[in-house]
Amino acid sequence: MIDSISTATQSTQANSSSGSSDLDQAAFLRLMTAELQNQDPDSPMDSQAMLDQFATLSNVQAISGLNTMFSNYLSSQDSNSTFTASNMIGKEVSVISGNYSDVQGELRGAIEPPAGVSEVTVSVRDKLGQIIDKQVIDTSGTDVSFPFEFNGVGSGDLTVEATYSDGGVEQSVDVVQPSKVKSVRFEDGQTLLQLASGKFATLDDIRTITG
Known part of the structure; x- marks a missing residue:
């Protein structure tokens, strides 16, 4: 008898880890009552084993509850981030x-740099x-940010890249x-900002906010 209850509890653990709980506490109690009513009088159920099964079920439900709370917390954080x-x-x-x-x-x-x-x-x-223009900027000062400007490069999709040499690398x-x-x-668990250019950036991409 205990083996059948143990199997049911293991099934509960497996379902809990996969996000479902087909066997909740009420169902477990009904199963336990049925087992007690139909147990063999010559071979009664071990009371300690019964307690162990209850403890296992409680642990599984506690973990499931924590998972639900954590999921709700993450959803709340995402909503706050978007707001x-x-x-x-x-x-x-x-x-x-x-x-x-x-x-x-x-x-x-x-x-x-x-x-x-x-x-x-x-x-x-x-x-x-293809490189259509470039310039070398003196960054030996103490500033953190160094501006650049290009004129006459045309319109459309362009890419700007900045590099320096570090020991030949x-x-x-x-x-x-x-x-x-x-x-x-x-989108996909991430807050995106659409810029005037039509492109998107994440909150981590933002350096400064003005205006």
Whole structure:
């Protein structure tokens, strides 16, 4: 008899770990009552084993409850994140991104190299990946951010990349561009900001908020 209850409890554990609970506490009690009513008088159920089964069921339900609480907490955090981001609509921001669109011949942004880097090469590539313009920026000062500007590069999808040489090895530098937040959306568990360019950025991509 105990074996059948043990099997049912193990089934409960398996269902709990997979997100379902076909055997809840009430069902377990009904099963236990039926077992007691139909037990063999010559071989009664072991009371300690019964207590162990109750303890196992309680542990499984406690874990299931914690999982539910944690899931609700994560959902709450996601909602709060989206609500906070919605307050950024219409704000001017600076975003870590080298993807530029519809610049109409003028391209502005900034680079944020590590401390100690003396110069950085900023290159503009067209949609085919060809370099159409570049400049070397002196970054030996104490500033954290160094602006750049290109004119006459045309419009369309362009990519800006910034690099410096570290012992002969080329290293990338963050490119930051100004933009305005048009809307906010929640997708695949992530809060996304739609920029004026039509592209999307995450909250982690935002460097500054103004306006």
